[in-house]
Amino acid sequence: MGRKVTVGDVAASAGVSRATAARVLAGHTTVNPDMAKRVIKASEGLGYSANVVARALRTQRTDTVGMVVPSISNPYFVGAVEALEGVLAASGRALILCDSRDSADTEAARIEVLLNRMVDGLIVIPVSAEDSVAALRTAATQCRVVQFDRLSQGAGTDFVGSDNFAGVRQCVAHLRDRGCVRIAYVGAAPTTSTATERLRAFEGSTGGHPDGRVLLGEFTAAWGTEAALTLLREGRMPDGIVCGADVIAVSLLAALRAAGVEVPTDVKVVSYDNSGLGLLTAPRLTSVDQPLAAMAEETVRLLDAGLDAAAPPRKSIFAPKLIVRESTGG
Amino acid sequence: MGRKVTVGDVAASAGVSRATAARVLAGHTTVNPDMAKRVIKASEGLGYSANVVARALRTQRTDTVGMVVPSISNPYFVGAVEALEGVLAASGRALILCDSRDSADTEAARIEVLLNRMVDGLIVIPVSAEDSVAALRTAATQCRVVQFDRLSQGAGTDFVGSDNFAGVRQCVAHLRDRGCVRIAYVGAAPTTSTATERLRAFEGSTGGHPDGRVLLGEFTAAWGTEAALTLLREGRMPDGIVCGADVIAVSLLAALRAAGVEVPTDVKVVSYDNSGLGLLTAPRLTSVDQPLAAMAEETVRLLDAGLDAAAPPRKSIFAPKLIVRESTGG
DNA sequence: CTGAAAGCGCTAACAT
């Protein structure tokens, strides 16, 4: 376990003071070029690289952003993580990722851990519209916080998400366009803003058609399977199904096909998230895409823009777009 | 942005010295119960929680383990992350996760970042059997390193993985048992130990049958699709296919079905990883399971067991087990 | 332009 080389080592090797070495390493131009050269050389020779922990303690900045997501096995969240990680890396920052396991308690604990690590900012996809508020509020007093994808009202943080009403409206319109008249919704119970908005949007879009069956569970594959079995058991299969997320749709699709229901012939399926998952199925999923890259950029922009406590939290809402594939007839 | 409360604040509020407050907070018993009580109360009243960064700088321990995986969108790796995160959390440690994007350069950079953060240990699923060695070697001089799943020979670190030969042998035996005689292998090019071993195992198991078609690409869904199209184009469809990973198998399955090839009737498919992905397909995938929970436990055990530099690196190899599902006839 | 010195928040000798 060889000790890391420190500025002291570099300074000594270059025959200058620690301060000068530090200045050169920090890119300050107010240094004698000769000395600068000596320091650079010594630094490279010794393979110096700064101890981030010590620097953080001194500067109160870690160049690190924390992120908490409900489940790392949901590919939509993984996509969000990748997008954000990319944007942050571009400005030399790292992302520390935590999984809240869909539990508000775990979420609060993770947020605490990250704050103790002095992250410069926090990006949270909250577990619950209500239960996440407290932890978010206190976090917001310590560092910049942005909620992503899901909004917990009253947490007093900025928010970046997409227009779920517009997304679901596109789904329903598309199914109607393809001739569907009995459309069902298989989504998650309204404990998060996305689940709530998508549900409301579905109800709004099909208000005149009380035929629309609504099945509410969780954002999990298991629920997709269960919902499919329920529909099969009920016998009266809809001719169109809107799913609240790809994780639901994919397993629902598999269960329907296993039962001999043909997609898109017998029933057309449209989903939400446009994750890689929807490309692995046969047929591939028609799904609502959210502009993750742009959303990630905006999230980091908000993190960087110091919010003065008085200003009201900002909301950036992006427009989603339906990507049509074979599950609705291509 | 309220400042965090420090030991100093707690000490002042309790009317004791910083040292005493620190002792109480650290659970030392050598303190006057009255004072202890006062400190605890002050601590709770002020909502104190220790600054991990400052502590780390002093103790040279962060209670944090770094992990670098080739791609966070491969569900097998996600499963490994979840298992390790669970074991570490049980002993009060956190996991910092980095994605090397399947690039040895990125991997080296991530390892550097983590070392600068003074992680207590490093768990790496190396990108390449050869190109990862250098970064791993230097990392191993700074902290405890364990390679997981894939082994880069000569890095001088401990290793935890599973017996790929045994796994593939089970696959081939199972297909034969189900009556397959023309078995193909769709895997990854041998740039990693797992790809190499699985390929060799396949060649070894089917040595007497030069019929066995071998297609090598990457551990990606895109490759699975491409391989399926190649097999379809060649016309002479095998009656059994061994896939090197679920990500490959799932998209291969979708492409075959889309082309009207029935699984398992026309061709039986067996895969590797037993990730959640294989449960989402219709039919569900027969796949080789690796005991991730036990492997994670062992990994942390090795991290904790200080290796003296002289001792040879240790290897823990776990036995995989084929889980039979519908893609081979149930 | 350079160096000496202080200090981020914490813990562990050392001294009382």
Next chain:
DNA sequence: ATGTTAGCGCTTTCAG
């Protein structure tokens, strides 16, 4: 048993 003090490695005044 408690307090005082030094110092982890770094940056950044403040003198010179």
